[in-house]
Amino acid sequence: MAESVLTSVYGAPDIKSEDPTSHITRYIYKTWSPRGEELIFLVQRGKVVNMCACYE
Numbered sequence: 001m002a003e004s005v006l007t008s009v010y011g012a013p014d015i016k017s018e019d020p021t022s023h024i025t026r027y028i029y030k031t032w033s034p035r036g037e038e039l040i041f042l043v044q045r046g047k048v049v050n051m052c053a054c055y056e
Contacts, residue, residue, distance in 0.1 A: 001048045006041055024049075 006027065007013075015028040024044045031037040036056035042049050 003043045003046050003048065006043070006048055010039070 003025075010027075010029055013027040014030045016025065017028075018025045022044070024042050027041040027043065029039040029041075038052075038054055040052045040054065042051075
């Protein structure tokens with residue numbers, strides 16, 4: 001999936017961090033619930049390369 005599709009579906013991330021060495025950008029979407037659920041997407045060169053749904 002393209003990075004542009006990610007932001008058009010989920011909107012702006014709560015946290016966005018970039019690693020210039022690996023060219024990977026991490027998009028984190030939080031639910032702000034007590035369990036701390038998050039969707040984390042890793043984007044490299046404009047394409048989503050990994051996705052994780054997790055909670056604390």
